[in-house]
Amino acid sequence: MAMNPERIWQDHKLSIIVLAVLVVILAMSIYVVPEEEQAVVVRTGEPIRTVNTVGGDSKAGLYLRAPFIDRVVRVEKRLLDLEMADEEVLSNDQQRLLVNAYARFRVTDPVRMVERAGSTDGVRSALEPILNSVLRQELGRRTFQAMLTAERGSALANVRANLDRQARQYGAEVVDVQIKRTDLPEAPLQSAFRRMESDREREARTIRAQGGRDARIIRADADAEAARIYADAFGKDAQFYDFYRAMQSYDATFAPENGNAASNFILSPDNEYLRQFRGQR
Structure with missing residues (x-):
């Protein structure tokens, strides 16, 4: 008896559909749990099974679940x-x-x-x-x-x-x-830096003021000591004191470092200022 080709095609078509549905259901039923994850299978809102948990019996691998009913929650196992x-x-x-x-x-x-x-x-x-x-x-x-x-x-x-x-x-x-x-915080930190900077500046001003005061005292003491020495010298030898003061004046007037090396001075030979050059005291 000859088979109806249309009937054969319909049977094959039905088989293909059933096979496709089975493949989809199987794919939805299979889930994989890697080593770095642990999984909780939840059914209708209630956890029913765990996979690859610390101290658990099941390990990482391939598992099955009820499709459309079970939900798999994956949880990181690492830190x-x-x-x-x-x-x-x-x-x-x-x-x-x-x-x-x-x-x-x-x-x-x-x-x-x-x-x-x-x-x-x-x-x-x-x-x-x-x-x-x-x-x-x-x-x-x-x-x-x-x-x-x-x-x-x-x-x-x-x-x-x-x-x-x-x-x-x-x-x-x-x-x-x-x-x-x-x-x-940034604002208090900047305020602290400014306060530290002002403190250091105030301290520096105080040190400079003290240094200036000490310098004036030392200079005044030195000037007083020099005046005393000059007075003693004048009292012991007035002519030598006059000669020494004239030499200091000549050095201040004619020294090259004072910029007077190239200057011309026109003085009378009998000028009182040059009396030491003439040997007059």
């Missing part, structure tokens, strides 16, 4: 960063500090994370204000100078412990908290 923007913190000595800090955490309970935060971004959003608050409280107990010493390590350890207690309720574990930078 995650929690960045805190620059924040002003008031220290114990009333210094306004500009603090930039970060924390590192990992998700250790993905089921709780999915139930409480929904995703790792949800965990970050929940922990960011907590980190800010804990850091303010801890730094508020310490002075700015203390943050530059070894006491900074104990402060950060307390911040990590307090933040970790809060993170546990979201299925996360805080492993580290660090401060990248602790500075004075």
